[in-house]
Amino acid sequence: MYERKIPITLDCGLDLIGEVLYGKWKIRMLYFIAEGCVRPSELQRKIPDASRRVLTMQLKQLEEHELVTKTIYPQIPLKVEYSLTEFGKSLLPVITMLGQWGDEHQERLRNVIEKQYTTTQMMSDQMV
Amino acid sequence: MYERKIPITLDCGLDLIGEVLYGKWKIRMLYFIAEGCVRPSELQRKIPDASRRVLTMQLKQLEEHELVTKTIYPQIPLKVEYSLTEFGKSLLPVITMLGQWGDEHQERLRNVIEKQYTTTQMMSDQMV
DNA sequence: CTGTATCCTGGAGGATACTG
DNA sequence: CAGTATCCTCCAGGATACAG
Numbered sequence: 001m002y003e004r005k006i007p008i009t010l011d012c013g014l015d016l017i018g019e020v021l022y023g024k025w026k027i028r029m030l031y032f033i034a035e036g037c038v039r040p041s042e043l044q045r046k047i048p049d050a051s052r053r054v055l056t057m058q059l060k061q062l063e064e065h066e067l068v069t070k071t072i073y074p075q076i077p078l079k080v081e082y083s084l085t086e087f088g089k090s091l092l093p094v095i096t097m098l099g100q101w102g103d104e105h106q107e108r109l110r111n112v113i114e115k116q117y118t119t120t121q122m123m124s125d126q127m128v
Numbered sequence: 129m130y131e132r133k134i135p136i137t138l139d140c141g142l143d144l145i146g147e148v149l150y151g152k153w154k155i156r157m158l159y160f161i162a163e164g165c166v167r168p169s170e171l172q173r174k175i176p177d178a179s180r181r182v183l184t185m186q187l188k189q190l191e192e193h194e195l196v197t198k199t200i201y202p203q204i205p206l207k208v209e210y211s212l213t214e215f216g217k218s219l220l221p222v223i224t225m226l227g228q229w230g231d232e233h234q235e236r237l238r239n240v241i242e243k244q245y246t247t248t249q250m251m252s253d254q255m256v
Numbered sequence: 257c258t259g260t261a262t263c264c265t266g267g268a269g270g271a272t273a274c275t276g
Numbered sequence: 277c278a279g280t281a282t283c284c285t286c287c288a289g290g291a292t293a294c295a296g
Contacts, residue, residue: 028142039258065240099142181271206277207277
């Protein structure tokens with residue numbers, strides 16, 4: 001029907017990127033680090049819904065995946081900064097595209113998401 | 129440091145697209161449907177790791193989010209086909225880009241992922 | 257300030273068996 | 277063939293308290 005416009009290897013590419021981007025806050029963190037929020041406390045402020053523990057964990061994973069670099073300044077109080085590696089920067093266009101699509105279809109998205117939400121609501125209301 | 133190259137609204141765009149793409153198999157399903165695997169059984173075959181139940185659930189969500197359309201042919205045995213809406217098709221470039229990035233960095237990705245995996249292994253080995 | 261150790265919970269997703 | 281109903285597991289992520 002769509003005549004295989006997409007080369008098959010993509011399938012595996014999706015796996016791999018999924019591996020690296022998996023984690024509730026990772027994309028956001030990359031995004032904010034790119035924006036200049038390079039210290040954990042800044043990120044924490046930007047993403048208040050995330051717990052400190054998870055924030056740290058996912059930063060560590062990003063580091064293991066070589067998307068960010070961690071720099072420790074041995075001061076009191078401690079100062080830590082994260083920055084994107086070249087590898088990490090190569091991901092920015094992808095993230096930008098994700099965000100742009102969401103942005104461009106903002107209204108429609110809000111509609112369909114809201115609609116689905118209220119449907120769920122109705123169902124749980126009926127449960128009572 | 130990176131001087132805010134990315135417009136701030138992206139942040140919300142990321143939320144919205146996340147909402148719609150959230151689900152272990154959704155991106156894959158969209159991808160395969162675009163490729164011409166339009167029947168549930170075909171998708172099931174392409175994604176054998178997914179359970180029938182979840183496959184159906186996520187298809188239903190994609191439908192609610194207006195990314196796919198469901199067509200039922202009242203035959204025995206039943207025949208069902210899914211196809212991308214225009215809205216859904218607008219997502220293809222994004223998916224393609226995701227997959228391409230993963231594809232292009234395939235080797236490096238395999239390395240860092242593998243490395244992290246073995247690290248985890250070592251740790252759980254030490255646990256013993 | 258940054259990071260770790262514990263404990264706990266929600267809910268996504270799997271297995272299985274069933275209906276139409 | 278397509279979909280649903282139950283039941284169950286597992287772990288990502290939150291809360292909290294503490295340490296360097």
